[in-house]
Amino acid sequence: MRAVVIREPGGPEVLTVAERPSPELFPGAIRVAVRYAGVNRADLLQRAGLYPAPEGVVPDIPGLEYAGAVAACGPGATRFAVGDRVYGIVAGGAYAEEIVVHEREAAPIPRSLGDLDAAAVPEAFVTAYDALVVRGRLAPGEKLLVHAVGSGVGTAAAQIGRALGCFVVGTSRTADKLERARTLGLDAPVLAEDGHFAERVRAATGGAGVDVVLELVGGSYLAESVAAAASRARIVVVGLTGGARSDLDLRTVLQKRLEIIGTVLRGRPIEEKIELARLLWRNLGPWLERGTVRPVVDRVFGLAEAAAAHAFVAANESFGKVVLRLGD
């Protein structure tokens, strides 16, 4: 099979197409012919040598999500038949024409979703759903703040908030992205070009503040998120593009009785990965089927254009997801 491999840690140019042996099937596993793989910021970090794959995962093929069709079933794997369309999250290796996963880590692709759109779903929607609903306990009618609302996770989170009947406030550093996010159900766009947004978020919520924050930026944003939070709010930290160090005012955390919740999907043990696949299938599947939420694909790159895809994501100009085409 062909795969995009990291020749050595470095810039986008270290990504090369190479021939690799197909990964081995094992009991309970399926081999998937990958048609599309989503490109994630974490892939860029891995390429630069800053985010190595967990133990037991192919170290030099990036790719955390895939959509494709079952090509073969291992011993005891009975959940899918050859040809079934499946998608899911993996800890690496999805920039390849074939990938092997346990059948319970894969989910069926809803009929209404093409393979390209499907590849834009798993990381963005499972990250957002797990963060907002499972960890953040977002409830109907609550007020939600989504940072980087033009990102893959941001566009998913805004739609999940709308689907639950929440009031959705979104921040972006770009006015154009905020405008586009309105079509996804954003109730209140807040421009955060200078990194300050707490006052405008409070104003947008009638002074009350927000009940759940999807914190994708970290760093100095966290203090502003704390200031924008309502009493008993949950701040779920899933990304740190703004830096890892944060000066926190614990007095406000106590007085507002806030929860700051860190989370990451990668590197979870198999039982939790299966739980994530179940979210994708049982909770998000029906919404995707009905069109209540929909993936946002900005651009598609071919197998030989992985370097360009990484450069495009790094430029921070994209709205929604960037996808790599692996099949014909």
Add this chain to the structure above:
Amino acid sequence: MRAVVIREPGGPEVLTVAERPSPELFPGAIRVAVRYAGVNRADLLQRAGLYPAPEGVVPDIPGLEYAGAVAACGPGATRFAVGDRVYGIVAGGAYAEEIVVHEREAAPIPRSLGDLDAAAVPEAFVTAYDALVVRGRLAPGEKLLVHAVGSGVGTAAAQIGRALGCFVVGTSRTADKLERARTLGLDAPVLAEDGHFAERVRAATGGAGVDVVLELVGGSYLAESVAAAASRARIVVVGLTGGARSDLDLRTVLQKRLEIIGTVLRGRPIEEKIELARLLWRNLGPWLERGTVRPVVDRVFGLAEAAAAHAFVAANESFGKVVLRLGD
């Protein structure tokens, strides 16, 4: 009735005994003849003008917990009879011979508990139980880290951890307090005289780290608590004697998928205060009745000695609770 009042914001000497009118009964309320009131660090802050009473609460009489007997029942109050022994948490006003509370905010004192011991229970045990079990979801067999294990809340938390079958690690800046805490079921004492403890806590747990931290210190302790935490740990922040600002490494918070949970009992709305009284009655009552957990009283002061009681708490020499005697 007589009460200890704050003449003006200041040191212990501003506390004076004064004659005040009895608080008014209202529908559903009971009047309690207070026999003992626990002294809390928050009372010292309130006295200094740094922690004003919430709106609707007597501003110049401190006191957040009481034990006594029902002296009168308001219209529609049917839960207790005159003479019943009750105790509970209030938002202020407990340094007084009489206090009026809604009957559902009070809990019956277990028969095995004298009035003096009872007054040492509500704040310490409800704070610890709410923080560890309700907010922190402490489960049997987990590893628990209790800071300031010689404090009122610390001694309660260590016992609750032991009662749940947890492995209890405790820190103190004083070797003597650690030695005394052993009798309460502390499995691993860790001296934290220099504010560093993470390495020793990890060593005490076989390298695994702890699942729940009761953070009573805040400030620079938080970073050490994050370092001492196991994957998916909950750090519940209930006190900030070490300062309110904390430099947090969010990368570790994400990678370990930690939760940092701020909480405070005071100023909660009535439905939540009733929930706390229910914890005291339904969850802690049977443990107290059987002696599974027991309050630790260090010293009792008379009504006229409130200033000395505050000075004693401020000196940080006490082990367990300091109590004020109000009845004869």
